[in-house]
Amino acid sequence: MLGTAGTALTIPLLPSLLPRELRAAPGDRPIRLAVVYTPNGQHPATWLPTGSETTFQMSPVLAPLEAHRAKLNVIHGLVGTSGHEAGHSECLTGRPLTDPSHMPSAGPSLDQLLAKGHASEVALESLQLGVDTGNTAFSIISYSDVKLGLPPQGSARGGFERVAGVVNVxxxxxxxxxxxxxxxxxxxxxxxxxxxxxxxxxxxxxxxxxxxxxxxxxxxxxxxxxPIVCEHLPTEVNDLDIPSTFLGHIDTIAAAFACDVTRVATLVMGGSGYYAHYEWAGVNADFHECAHGTASDSLERFTQANTWHAQMFAALLDRLDSIPDGDGTTLLDNTIVLWTNELGLHEFGHSKSNMGIVLAGGAAGYFSTGRFIDLAGAAHYHDLLLTIAHAAGRTDLATFGDEGKQVIERLRSA
CATH class of the missing domain: 1.10.287 (Helix Hairpins)
Structure with a gap:
């Protein structure tokens, strides 16, 4: 937000009655990107799967993803980002903040880089959605090329109306x-x-x-x-409570991808250092305090909250995998779905090392899935961002962010 003499300027949620300039040709399946961000890291005791790369057992937190194990990779051992205060801004830019404004040192974020590549082909370049994000810089993960933060739309109804404004009108x-x-x-x-x-x-x-x-x-x-004519638009979404807002955003993302209204969407839960009580998940304690181990029964409650995150991520995968995308594939097969965080796996601290990531979707065959991959510090989180950029077609990029200097070959199909 910019302010002077009592005047505040924020990026408005502009109406989305925009023309569709081009339509995808029959059988042409673009690669989409969906990013789900949840805060405060994960505890290794309840997040890490057990077993080998191809024969592994889901952990308590990741158990809700079991139905989709063949179409995802569980990744750990990535060198991490800059932690709570800087992690949200670095999450998709690969650039840590350098001043108190909580903006990255440079832009654009990965989602905006990819969105610009197909801006002329869709009605909306991208969607930024959020759940209980409030009006705070800590909930922003999307940035323009000049570091302009793009705040998430915190209302499921508001996000839905952006898409509904160009579909079946x-x-x-x-x-x-x-x-x-x-x-x-x-x-x-x-x-x-x-x-x-x-x-x-x-x-x-x-x-x-x-x-x-x-x-x-x-x-x-x-x-x-x-106008776009499409059968996948939900009839209604609502904001009755936190879960309904999250699920409403999921329906909107799936519809936007299915109708080719946009090919890029981000969904932020809370924001970095999120302090809410997850009462809707049976957690009557401050989530941030649980992450630090200072609440009673911290590990149990921290696990409950993160398991709920996994349930929401699974709901997104369910929706994407239920929509056909031609030639026997689904939207999930042709989408990159990243579940990320501003912290790594930690035992009640602020560790940014050994990040735990779930990467779902095949990106039209780019990724080899169904694996639990331990990178053991051989790759940086920024390398993952570069790899995703390549999977989405930006193979011209040799680097991304400060430390993204290699494509992670272990993630690729042979």
């Missing part, structure tokens, strides 16, 4: 809403001109980047509307 009603949207954008652009002189040089860079986003939206709203 009545053209006349849509045009009315597009006219309203253009009016809102005009007002935002006027605010830009009045606020800019009062900002510092660094703030002007961010504001100008925001202005560029607004201008791009305005240009697309000026183009003829081509």
């Amino acid at each position: 009545d053209p006349a009603a849509a045009e009315v809403r597009r006219a309203q949207s253009r009016s809102v954008l005009d007002s935002i652009m006027q605010d830009h001109a009045s606020i800019r002189p009062h900002l510092s040089a660094n703030e002007r860079v961010l504001l100008d980047a925001h202005f560029d986003l607004v201008r791009a939206q305005e240009l697309r709203l000026a183009e003829p509307l081509e």
Whole structure:
């Protein structure tokens, strides 16, 4: 957020009645990316599977993923990120923060890099969704190329409406809403001109980047509307409680991918250092305190909360795997689904080493799945980001982030 003289500027949740410029050809299956971020790390005693690479038993936390074991990899032994305060900003950028603003040292984040590559082919470049994230920098994992943070939409209804705004819409009603949207954008652009002189040089860079986003939206709203007809849009989502918001976002992501409204989505639970009581999961204790071992029965409660995270991740895999994607494949087969964190496996500390990751989906055959892979410190988390970029088609990238310098060959299909 930028502020001066009592004026606050945040990135608005702009209406999404945007034209569909291109449609995927029949049989053409693009690679999608979905990222699920949960906070505060994992405890090795309850997260690590047992057994060998191909014959392993899921741990208590990962047990909800058993039905999808053939289409995922459990990975540990990655050198980690920068921990709580910096971990969220480094999560997809590979660049730790360098100042108190909680922004990475450089952008863009991986999701935004990939989103830009198909911006002309979809109605929405990307979706940023969140559950109980609040208005805080600690919940942001997506950043533009000039480090402009893209806050997650914390309402399931709000996320749904972004997608519903371009799917199965009545053209006349849509045009009315597009006219309203253009009016809102005009007002935002006027605010830009009045606020800019009062900002510092660094703030002007961010504001100008925001202005560029607004201008791009305005240009697309000026183009003829081509609504998308798709059968996969859910009839309703709601925000009755934390689980319903999470599940509503899952339905929206699956529909957005199935209808090719977007090919990139992130879903943030809470944010780094999340302090909530997971009462909906039977945990009547501060999750952050459980992560530090300072609550009563910390390990049991920490395990319960993270098992609930796994249940939500499994629900996303269920939805993606239930939707056909041509030639006997499903959306999950042609998607990269990353479950990540700002901390590594730790015994009630802030360890950023030995990160535990679940990477699901085959990326149209790029990944060899069904394995428990111990990298034993031979690869950095940033190497994983580079590998995902290659799996999504960006094989031109030789590096990513500060430490991403190699594709992790053990993850690839032979």
